[in-house]
Each structure stands twice: as C-alpha cells, then as structure tokens.
Amino acid sequence: MRAIPMSSADRHRGRHPLDEELFGPASTPALRQAVADLSWLLGRGYARNSAVKLVGDRYELRERQRLATARAACSDTAREARSQNHIPAEILHGRTVWIDGFNLLVTLEAALSGGVLLHCRDGCLRDMSSVHGSYHTVVETDTAITLVGNRLAELHAASVHWLLDKPVSNSGRLAARIRELAEQHAWPWTVEPVFNPDTDLIAARDAITISSDAVVIDGAASWYNLASDLILTHRCGPAWVVDLRE
Structure with missing residues (x-):
C-alpha cells in the first residue's frame, strides 16, 4: 500500500x-x-x-x-436520548451511512498510536486530540481508514458518504487518499469536503450517522458508535481506555 x-x-x-x-x-x-x-x-x-x-x-x-x-x-436526559437513537450494528445492513470524517479518523488514529481515550458517560469513546484548523496525516491514518472500510463491508452498508471539514487545511488531500483506498478495495464510498459537516450530518434524516460528536449525535435521526465498535473489540490493538463512567 x-x-x-x-x-x-x-x-x-x-x-x-x-x-x-x-x-x-x-x-x-x-x-x-x-x-x-x-x-x-x-x-x-x-x-x-x-x-x-x-x-x-x-x-x-x-x-x-x-x-x-x-x-x-452529559446530563441524564442527553444520555437517554442518545441511547434511544443509537442503532445496533446489524441495522447498517443495506443502509446508507454518513461519516463525520475527522471525528472518526482522529479517534482511531489516537487509539492506534497509544493516545488516551475517554470512555464517556454516553458510551462513546472520545480522544483528547483536536484539529484546530489544520489536519496532518500520521503513521496510522491508512490503517484507520482501512479498519473503517473492512468493518462497514462486514456490516454490508449499502453506501458510505464521508464528510470532511472543508476549512481545515489538508482536507482535500485527505479526501483524495480516502477515495484512493476506497477504489483499491471497491468500497462504495464518496468523500466530500463541506463547510459545515455537522449541519449536513444532522440533516441526513434517511441515513445512519457515524460520529461521537455530542452536537451531531444529539441532532441525528439515528447514529452508530463505530469508533467504540472498533476499539472495544480490539481491532485497533490494546488501546488505552480510561473509563470515566460512574
């Protein structure tokens, strides 16, 4: 590769x-x-x-x-609402999936490279990294993208649409790399840098959203916790997870 x-x-x-x-x-x-x-x-x-x-x-x-x-x-009300809108893995079969690209990738990159991951009150795993207007690929980027692709293929998602924050520098280059890997593996993916992914992800009412961003999952019609799926099943290796739930 x-x-x-x-x-x-x-x-x-x-x-x-x-x-x-x-x-x-x-x-x-x-x-x-x-x-x-x-x-x-x-x-x-x-x-x-x-x-x-x-x-x-x-x-x-x-x-x-x-x-x-x-x-x-998060409040009890937010935790309950997020739990109700979260769908089990088998529901992805034959469905369209929209991915909060930087949110998912940075979490998986952190897991693969030994960064601290927080097991949060709503069940999500969140990293301690931040993009701050500029994204740079790391050693683990290709592996993270491949893990996503293999898992969604196992779950038989019909199509996958990645959204990346267009204002973040290097988003176009990352989009090109994701497309390249998708073509190599024949994954049914599209990748689009947009100015406000959160708004588009929330507006995609007929799709399943993949994110751990609180704003996104609070507004999405349904969402799937793919980062936790991959990390807690050790597909990312022995990740460093700090459990902050009660």
Whole structure:
C-alpha cells in the first residue's frame, strides 16, 4: 500500500507527555467523580463553562483533565436520548451511512498510536486530540481508514458518504487518499469536503450517522458508535481506555 504523503512517516496521534500522570490509575477516581458531578449540574441547567470551572476547582483538576471531564460528561436526559437513537450494528445492513470524517479518523488514529481515550458517560469513546484548523496525516491514518472500510463491508452498508471539514487545511488531500483506498478495495464510498459537516450530518434524516460528536449525535435521526465498535473489540490493538463512567 502506498504511503500517504505529507511527511507522515514519523508522526503519531499519541499521548501527551503528562497523560500518564493526568489519566493514570491514581487520578481516575477523582476524574470519575468530577464527571458525575458535572453531569448532575448540566442536568439542572448550569452553563457548561461555569460548571466545568466549578467542578475543576473542587477537584483541583489540571487544564487537560478539565477538558476530559467536559468531554465525558452529559446530563441524564442527553444520555437517554442518545441511547434511544443509537442503532445496533446489524441495522447498517443495506443502509446508507454518513461519516463525520475527522471525528472518526482522529479517534482511531489516537487509539492506534497509544493516545488516551475517554470512555464517556454516553458510551462513546472520545480522544483528547483536536484539529484546530489544520489536519496532518500520521503513521496510522491508512490503517484507520482501512479498519473503517473492512468493518462497514462486514456490516454490508449499502453506501458510505464521508464528510470532511472543508476549512481545515489538508482536507482535500485527505479526501483524495480516502477515495484512493476506497477504489483499491471497491468500497462504495464518496468523500466530500463541506463547510459545515455537522449541519449536513444532522440533516441526513434517511441515513445512519457515524460520529461521537455530542452536537451531531444529539441532532441525528439515528447514529452508530463505530469508533467504540472498533476499539472495544480490539481491532485497533490494546488501546488505552480510561473509563470515566460512574
């Protein structure tokens, strides 16, 4: 398989130098309690930013731990709604699937390269990476795309439509690589960089959405937790998962 350009040969989506300390076994109980407290506050109408500060101050969390707590928490109402709209794997058979491209790929790249993954209150696995307007492929990018393709082929999805954030630099180059891999494997895929993938994913009412982004899965008619499917079944190897559920 041809290597991706962009000097990805020595780049990974791995862990932060402090992650062993911030997310190690000694830190997990406080983080788990912080997620529970933040979820309680969110369920009672507290603004997210002020609630994160309140909980973070109480447990003396570092900045990266506060970010993790915010990503892992959700109200009981949100958790129940997300659970009701989540579909089992067999429902993908013969259906059209839309993928939140950067959301899925970055999570799988982090899993494959040993980055920390948060097992969140709604059952999603979320990474600690962020694109911040620029995406660069890593050593694990081709593997991540291939894992997605093989799994969706196993589930017999009828067609797959990837959406990438067009304003993010290198989205066009990534789209070309995804198309190339799809052609090599005869996967029924299309790939489209768009200005606002969240809006398009939510508007695709007849399709199954693949994402772990809270905004997307809260608005989607139905969604599938493909990242968790691949990671928790060890298709990405022995991933580093920090369970922040109660």
